[in-house]
Amino acid sequence: MAHDIEIVEKTPAEYDYKKRRSDRLMRSQLMMFALMIFMTLISFAAVQAGFSAYFVVPVVLLLAAVQVGLQLYYFMHMSEKGHGLVAFFMYGGVLVAFLTVLTFVTIIWW
CATH class of the missing domain: 1.20.5 (Single alpha-helices involved in coiled-coils or other helix-helix interfaces)
Known part of the structure; x- marks a missing residue:
């Protein structure tokens, strides 16, 4: 009993579309990753600079909330x-x- 395997050939236009889409997705994920690293560095710098805790805690929590939202949207493919x-x-x-x-x-x- 042989299994019937259907081979679907794609046109060059379909390959080009998929490659452009993949490149766009990779670019956006790398940009978001760089943004996450930048926000983390801002948090570390705010703590290291010795600012008041009344300033640092809300800033760090805000950056953390933004990072969670961006990670859910981009890295969990919610977009x-x-x-x-x-x-x-x-x-x-x-x-x-x-x-x-x-x-x-x-x-x-x-």
Whole structure:
């Protein structure tokens, strides 16, 4: 019993499209990686410079939140088509986590 294997040949235009798309995706991921490293270096520099903790802590937390959002969007491929439901639940979870932290901070400091 031989398995029927269907071989699909692609046109040169399809290969070119896939290569351009792959190059674009790789370029955006490298740019985002460089941006993540830059934001991490900013955080280290802010701590090392000896700024006030009232300045450093919010800046580091803000940069961390931006990094989490960018990593979910770019490195988990949420920007691609077909991930709508997964993205909805992930961003919904982030919203619930944010509201939970906000609630506890409000309860503690109020």
